[in-house]
Amino acid sequence: MRVEIGSPEELLKHFIEVEKQVYSGNSFWSPKSIEEYAYLFSLEDPYLNRGERELVVCFNSEGQPVARCVVQFDNESARAFGKKTGFFSFFEALDQPDAAKLLFQTGFQWFLQREITHVVGPMSPKITDARGLLLEGEGTPTIGMPFNPVYYSRLLEGCGFKKMSDMYEFVITLSTSYKVIDLIAKKVQRTNQDLRVRYLESGQVEKDIQLISEMYNKAWRENSGFIPIQSEEMMYSTRPLLDQMQPDWVGFLEDNGKVMGFRFLVPNYNDLLKGEKIESYRAIFIGILPEYRNQGMDSLIFSDIIHNFCPKYGVKKIHIAWVVESNKKWIKELKRLGGKNTEIKSYRIFERSL
Known part of the structure; x- marks a missing residue:
């Protein structure tokens, strides 16, 4: 050899x-x-x-x-x-x-x-x-x-x-009722009526891709092994998707232009391997900035996905990945969100000293 x-x-x-x-x-x-x-x-x-x-x-x-x-x-x-x-x-x-x-x-x-x-x-x-x-x-x-x-x-x-x-991948088969999420989202919205989910804007796609990088670096920095995203690298990686990317694949949770959280979903094109139409999407990023956590902000993002995004594209499953094992709170929330309709896949990163 x-x-x-x-x-x-x-x-x-x-x-x-x-x-x-x-x-x-x-x-x-x-x-x-x-x-x-x-x-x-x-x-x-x-x-x-x-x-x-x-x-x-x-x-x-x-x-x-x-x-x-x-x-x-x-x-x-x-x-x-x-x-x-x-x-x-x-x-x-x-x-x-x-x-x-x-x-x-x-x-x-x-x-x-x-x-x-x-x-x-x-x-x-x-x-x-x-x-x-x-x-x-x-x-x-x-x-x-x-x-x-x-x-x-x-x-x-x-x-x-x-x-x-x-790390884990949560595969959540959507149900017809999310009462807890809806209740929390409505309560948060009543408290601050200026909150909204803004989608990609055609005239500033590059600026919004850069914003994704900035948001990721702020929201994920507490995770072990965190490596910052460079905006130029993010733009290079997403460029092959731009021709087919729909504005609502990306959503920013904003309060009068102040960004508090975001999500980025893409079609799971591997559904086509089974000879089927695309009925699942992967949530590459769902994140809330640290200073806005534990305030129900994530419920607004999930509510938008469940009631707006999924019906529009006929989505039956959402794949949320990756979730690192040290993020116990997020794991608990996802298990509660998906309930018995959740499949969990596990992945491992290895290390070695030389």
């Missing part, structure tokens, strides 16, 4: 081939096109202004690619862990422990050359990339969420990785 490490221009074809081998014949697999990967790893990606990354591919003795990952590092993201931390992402591999070990041995050398002594993954410093390994949860994957064979965690543990943190 041998391992190559290099640029997307050199290795992208082999990188994609690993994925094809792993999921061949799997009806739940939703492959990315070579054009999508080329955009993800383009030299125009603003992330490269602050960080570096390379593709790593392991080949067997017959020259077939059998394992892969991306190695990344930037100082700003590393600060979230209080030590010089590198990241691996886009991990895929056949069930061949020796290949996985050789893949990571090469990746570890890349990190050590940069004096990096702590590695986490599967996790990219870019919030818009998929993170973690799927541990529990069946069926078609949600757009932008990990999907992998069950043996992946065994391969990583065999390479010396251990659990860093778990």
Whole structure:
């Protein structure tokens, strides 16, 4: 076996081939096109202004690619862990422990050359990339969420990785009644009649995308392992969606122009893998700024989703992800919101010292 490490221009074809081998014949697999990967790893990606990354591919003795990952590092993201931390992402591999070990041995050398002594993954410093390994949860994957064979965690543990943190995806099948949410939302609205949910405005899309970044950085900063979003990177990641994006995919909870919270929902295009129309959406972000929490503001956002957004698009399920395991209050609220109509998928991020 041998391992190559290099640029997307050199290795992208082999990188994609690993994925094809792993999921061949799997009806739940939703492959990315070579054009999508080329955009993800383009030299125009603003992330490269602050960080570096390379593709790593392991080949067997017959020259077939059998394992892969991306190695990344930037100082700003590393600060979230209080030590010089590198990241691996886009991990895929056949069930061949020796290949996985050789893949990571090469990746570890890349990190050590940069004096990096702590590695986490599967996790990219870019919030818009998929993170973690799927541990529990069946069926078609949600757009932008990990999907992998069950043996992946065994391969990583065999390479010396251990659990860093778990995350959850709440899949809520909508019901016909949300009395508690409606009561709280009406009470909050009576107290402040100027509160409203504002949608994306056509003349200031770029400004609103920047606002999403600012809101995320304020609302999520208390989470462990928090890495700030760069507005240029957010704009780059959402650009492929702009032609089809509807204004109400994004909603800002405002009081006379003062933003207190926001949400960002996208269609779960993976519904189409089942030959069905799109009936579920993923809530990538639902957040309230810290100073406005515990005041019922989230009920206004949920009320807007339930009574305005979902009926308009015929939505039957909402996927809320990610939710980190340390966010006990949010987990409790989501369980109460979904009740018995909730399915929970779990994901894991691993770490290892070098």
